Amino acid sequence: MVNYWDFLKWLGTDASTSVITLLDDPADLVRLSAVSWSLRRFVIVNKFCKILCSRFCPDTLNFPLVTEVSNTSKIAEVGSSSALEWESLEREHRAYALLCHLIVSLEGKRDCIHRAVCASSTDNYPDESIENTLESSDLVDQRPSYWSSGGQYDPGVSESLTYRLTANLCVVREIKIQPFKAFFQPDHPIYSAKFVRFRMDHSRLRQGTDNCEEQQLASDDYDKWTYVSPEFPMEQENVLQSFKLPHPVICVGGMLQIELMGRVQKQAVDDLYYICVCHVQVMGSPLSPFFEVEIDDASGSLVLKHFPQSKCGTVPVGTAEAKITEMFPGIRLQPD
Structure with missing residues (x-):
């Protein structure tokens, strides 16, 4: 030149x-x-x-x-x-x-959940544990597989599910949630939430623990979370519903919480509202080892x-x- x-x-x-x-x-x-x-x-x-x-x-x-x-x-x-x-x-x-x-x-087609940490409530533990949401099917070994909240008279009571991701640094693009359809109950009711919201947190980087009591924050403590998403409406359908974030979000600390807001379905036997989820996926890309x-x-x-x-x-x-x-x-x- x-x-x-x-x-x-x-x-x-x-x-x-x-x-x-x-x-x-x-x-x-x-x-x-x-x-x-x-x-x-x-x-x-x-x-x-x-x-x-x-x-x-x-x-x-x-x-x-x-x-x-x-x-x-x-x-x-x-x-x-x-x-x-x-x-x-x-x-x-x-x-x-x-x-x-x-x-x-990286297109974010990988499920980044490493393990379930805790749920805000569980109706029948361990049969209806949050661990069941890691299964890809709502029927495992001929038995229903799902997480169920505790029952509430007030349909406005929220629930939350907390997960540990595969790395301390993950890019999250969307979360997929499948409400549970109780095929063993009359009329096969679907226990979905009305809305969902997602939070990500890095406070446990310093704590070095996944203790549920430390992670289970009050719903109005938004200043303690690194990221809080907008609210997304959830359909009362037994399908894997996709909730795409407005932009890719870096989950620092590898802790993600799903907030399930509002209840739509009563259980006939006790006249209480429940939220039930059979499967959860967090779609993204771990940034390690780089x-x-x-x-x-x-x-x-x-x-x-x-x-x-x-x-x-x-x-x-x-x-x-x-x-x-x-x-x-x-x-x-x-x-x-």
Whole structure:
């Protein structure tokens, strides 16, 4: 390249920013940062990868600290403050480029529930335990499989189901719930809720426990939850109903709670309202082994830990500058 145009000098800073912010694929930002050193610096300093990531998933802005963890030991070198700041910006750029890539490329077709933690109430334990909601069928070993709440005279009483996800950091896109149809009762009633709402929490990261009493928060304690979804109406149908979140949500801490609001069906034998669920799925994508999260003891802030040397057959990643050429073979940085 003897004669070439400098995109930034030709178009100008403001116009270049307007053009770059129109990009909606993190791969395009990685390619752009590989064109020249001036473009690379422009992309990294202006944090375009972080901005794009927050457009797809606003929760990524909840990480004020980003660290990069390497498997190789490296002796720290004394350098200027500007050099150290540039290294920090590069680490953040690499982390958000990969994070954004994972968020947009993984479709979230995997059930991320690791285990059931607790239910706000159970009618007949353990026969009607929350554990039954992990089964894919409402009939197991010729016996009905479902969770049932305790009975209530007031149809407005809510219930909740709490689950532990497969990782401390998961991107959740939708939750699927199937109300239970009591085929062994007259007229086969369906004990659905009127509405559902979802909460995600990271407080147990510091606690290190799944204790039900600590997790079972009052319905009005919304300030204690990292994320509270809008309310979704539930149909009184014995089908796996899908509730898609307004945008992908990062569940920090791996704890998710389903709030079932309002009751529609009485049981004939005791004239009480119940809510019964036979199956639950949390559809999303775990971000490990590429990312983990912890709470900084000094500030109490969340720290996003990036492991660039992690390997996965579906997501090619490398270390430092090699990451660009591994993701996109043939691309080489051009000198300014």
